Structures are given as structure tokens and as C-alpha cells.
Amino acid sequence: MTIPMQYGLLLAAILFCIGLAGVLVRRDVIFMLMSVEVMLNAAGLAFIVGGAARSSADGQVMFIFILAMAAAEVSVGLALIIQLYQKFKTLDADSASQLNG
Amino acid sequence: MNILFYIAALIAIFATVRMVTGTNAVHSLLYLIVSLLSVSVIFFLLGAPFIAALEVIIYAGAIMVLFVFVIMMLNTGSGGVRKEHELLKASTWIGPGITSAILCGEMLYVLLAPAFHPMNRIEIPPAAVGALLFSKYILIVELAAFLLAAGIIGAYHLGQKPKLSHHRYLKNEEAAT
Numbered sequence: 259m260t261i262p263m264q265y266g267l268l269l270a271a272i273l274f275c276i277g278l279a280g281v282l283v284r285r286d287v288i289f290m291l292m293s294v295e296v297m298l299n300a301a302g303l304a305f306i307v308g309g310a311a312r313s314s315a316d317g318q319v320m321f322i323f324i325l326a327m328a329a330a331e332v333s334v335g336l337a338l339i340i341q342l343y344q345k346f347k348t349l350d351a352d353s354a355s356q357l358n359g
Numbered sequence: 360m361n362i363l364f365y366i367a368a369l370i371a372i373f374a375t376v377r378m379v380t381g382t383n384a385v386h387s388l389l390y391l392i393v394s395l396l397s398v399s400v401i402f403f404l405l406g407a408p409f410i411a412a413l414e415v416i417i418y419a420g421a422i423m424v425l426f427v428f429v430i431m432m433l434n435t436g437s438g439g440v441r442k443e444h445e446l447l448k449a450s451t452w453i454g455p456g457i458t459s460a461i462l463c464g465e466m467l468y469v470l471l472a473p474a475f476h477p478m479n480r481i482e483i484p485p486a487a488v489g490a491l492l493f494s495k496y497i498l499i500v501e502l503a504a505f506l507l508a509a510g511i512i513g514a515y516h517l518g519q520k521p522k523l524s525h526h527r528y529l530k531n532e533e534a535a536t
Contacts, residue, residue, distance in 0.1 A: 260361075260480060261361055261364050264470050264471060265364070265365075265368070266401070266405070267470050268467055268470055268471075269371065269372070269401070271463060271466040271467060271470065272372055272463060272467075273371060273372065273375055273394075273398075274463075274466075275460070275462060275463035275466070276372070276375045276376055276379055276459075277375070277379075278459050278462070279379065279456055279459035279460075280378075280379035282455030282458075282459065283379075283452055283455045283456065284379070286384070288384050288426070288429070288430065289384070289387065291426075292378065292387060292388065292391050292426065293379060295391065295418075295422070296378070296379075296391070296394065299394075299395060299398060299418065303398055303402075306402055306405055306407055306410060307405065309407070309483070310405040310406055310407065310480075313481045313483070314483075315483050315487045315488045315490075315491045316491065317407075318407050318409065318410050318483060318488045319488060319491050319492050319496050321407075321410050321413075322410075322413065322488075322492065323496075323499055323503055325413060325417055325418070326503040326506065326507060327503070327506060328418070328422065329417065329422060329507070329510070330506050330507050330509070330510030331510070332422050332425055332426075333513075334510055334513045334514050334517065336425055336429045337513065337514040337515075337516075337517035338517055339429060339433075340429065340432065340433070340517075340518055341517055341518075343433050344520075349433065
């Protein structure tokens, strides 16, 4: 009565691909950042599933590092979004396609 | 017990799809929180109660609150929603959607090919995680501390507003540089 490991990895793969599609399709930077969060969370889920299949704590340790990395990434990303909005008065990522400072 | 895993997995997928396809930022954020909470239920079922608590406290708590604050600060109104409606037509979806679906299908095929390996439901206590974290992975803990410090400094620097100088001389000096 245990769940096969494949099903956990399948869920992680599906969530990762939904997040990937979100990053590719959406042009609103807030939605793109949220989709990146979904992808990071799916990667963490894959680590936890691997750790559960081998009943070791290494997967959980890796999840803690992913969590710290996601927190740092979100804080810098949201600061960049605020800068983008102050400069262009929009959240459209296409408006910042010119790298002229 | 198995049925709980499948229900939580279906809720996670449904909420994530609604988050990606939504047009209102706050509604999408709520769906993302639902998705994170259901993933946290899965962590609990897989015998990782400490990680389940961290997922709720840090991801669904702290990081999502940051998103809420930024959405409140920007206060974009309904103009962005209308533009997103224009962007969410089938013609913009179809290319990235098909490529992501192909990649997803390949991963699912690779995962389903070998024999099934059962996931143990042995609960790993937080003490074991902490002991491993501060013995074998101590170097990565310090690197994560560097990363967080860099994140704090970077967010503070990027989030600063440009200083307004009211004095005529300072304005001229800024214009010259």
C-alpha cells in the first residue's frame, strides 16, 4: 500500500512544465516570477521524493537550500520589478527589451 | 492513505494551471498559495513533516506575503488585465504550450519506463535533518548565508528610490554627471 516513486516524480515533472509554460507565455513580470517559484517548488518536490524513496535526510537538506535560494531570488526579483515599474510605468516584460539603461 | 496523495496532487496541478492562466494577479497568487499548501500535504504524506512546516511557513507565508506587498505597492489597476487578455489568445499560447507539452511528455515517458520503486513512509525527524545539515553540508550552509546576504544587499540597493535634491546647485551637479 505504498505509492510508487514514479508518481511523485510525475507530479514534479508536470508542475515544472506548467511553470515553464507560464514563464514562456506570460509577459507580465509578476506572473513570470510566480511561475519561476512553481518551477523551484517542483524541483524541491523531486528532491523530497528521492529522499523518501531512499529514506535518507539528504533530500530534505537540499530542499532547505532550494528554499533559501528561492527567498533570495524573490527578494531581488521583486526589487527589480519595482525598478521596472518606476522606469516604464508598466509591468510588461517586452517594454524592457531595449538594453539602453 | 494513498488516496490523500492523489487528491493533493490533482489539487496542486489544477491550482497551478489556474494560476498560470489567470489574468488577475491577486487571484493567481491565491491559487499559487493553494498549490503550495497541497504540495505541503504531499511532503507530510512522504514522511517529511519538518519540510511540510517549512513549506507553509516560508513559501506560503513569507514569500507570498512579499508578492502581496509588491502587488499592493504597484497598484496597477485594470489596464494590465486588459493587456493580458489580449496576450492570452490561442496564437500566443500555441508555440510555448506545445513545446512545453512535448518536454513534459518526454519526462513522463522516461519516468514511467522502469519498474516501480515504492516510496517508504518512514518519517525522518527534524533532528536527523539538522544533524546532516550541520555536519556533511556545513559548507553549503555557509554559501547559502552568503547568498542570502547578497540578496538582502541587492534588494535594498535596487529598491531605493532616486534621491530628490531640492537645492539648485545639487540639481545642476546631478545633471552634469
